Amino acid sequence: MWIGELANATGTTTKTLRFYESEGLMPIPPRTSSGYRDYPSDTVQRIDFIKRGQAAGLTLAQIGEILHIRDGGNTPCAHVQSLLSGRLKELDDQIADLLILRETVGSLHSASLRAEPAACAPNQVCQYI
Amino acid sequence: MWIGELANATGTTTKTLRFYESEGLMPIPPRTSSGYRDYPSDTVQRIDFIKRGQAAGLTLAQIGEILHIRDGGNTPCAHVQSLLSGRLKELDDQIADLLILRETVGSLHSASLRAEPAACAPNQVCQYI
DNA sequence: CTCAACGTTCCAGTAGGGTGGAAGGTCAAG
DNA sequence: CTTGACCTTCCACCCTACTGGAACGTTGAG
Numbered sequence A, B: 001m002w003i004g005e006l007a008n009a010t011g012t013t014t015k016t017l018r019f020y021e022s023e024g025l026m027p028i029p030p031r032t033s034s035g036y037r038d039y040p041s042d043t044v045q046r047i048d049f050i051k052r053g054q055a056a057g058l059t060l061a062q063i064g065e066i067l068h069i070r071d072g073g074n075t076p077c078a079h080v081q082s083l084l085s086g087r088l089k090e091l092d093d094q095i096a097d098l099l100i101l102r103e104t105v106g107s108l109h110s111a112s113l114r115a116e117p118a119a120c121a122p123n124q125v126c127q128y129i
Numbered sequence C: 001c002t003c004a005a006c007g008t009t010c011c012a013g014t015a016g017g018g019t020g021g022a023a024g025g026t027c028a029a030g
Numbered sequence D: 001c002t003t004g005a006c007c008t009t010c011c012a013c014c015c016t017a018c019t020g021g022a023a024c025g026t027t028g029a030g
Helices: A003-010 A014-022 A043-055 A060-071 A077-113 B003-010 B014-022 B043-055 B060-071 B077-113
Strands: none
Touching (some): A003 A014, A003 A043, A043 A060, A060 A077, A077 B077, B003 B014, B003 B043, B014 B043, B043 B060, B060 B077
């Protein structure tokens, strides 16, 4: 299958697929005599995997690591475990940070709703931030 | 005060202050005869405001809007209110998205802890993603 | 044969908030 | 007068995941 067909089958674009290749996420496909990329049909699974990895918040670089382990004939289970637990920690940290920030911004916002422009101190930019 | 002193007083760097100037967040300071930026001492308050705005998750562009309103002699209260309520909504959405993602990644991670590499299906990359 | 719809490469740009470095001028202490 | 710590400008680069466009070759239907 050519690149456009693969893009259609996976809901991406030819641009993106060439980008993935340049980033080392795609195995180098054979080319037709005229130079067109000619993908085996199971490439669809690989792209779907990349999309699921992204949906789990992994970066393309991390997804690439898993792919490389698999391409090397090994099982990436251990690496996947460690990536997922790292991701989990990041998410927990990020959520905790955002909850604190939400509190802060919430208070500022409440205060700003009671704002009286006339009470604006002339020597500062804004008393609510 | 020169740029290095201002940087020290506010916990930033001279690089950053020049960057803020290029982004239009700083009023253009007078220069000494040799071309050095010579800031009035109340510039410290302005930098502190920028840092508080960043801590509230506002972008430099948004902080710049507030600063411009203030520089124009007006009270930015109404704008600050709308920025903060927008930010609050973004935070709520972001937190909700992250909580869903955390669920997903948590399940994947739990499943991966029970991984048996031998059970790895040969036609897919990893069954846990 | 023509024409649209494909494909190819390569280069540049996006957002956001800076950072690094080169090449050069200035200030103040010793 | 020298030295080191300042200051100046300008240009490029970091990160991530693409996207746009130019310039050109290929395929397949009418």
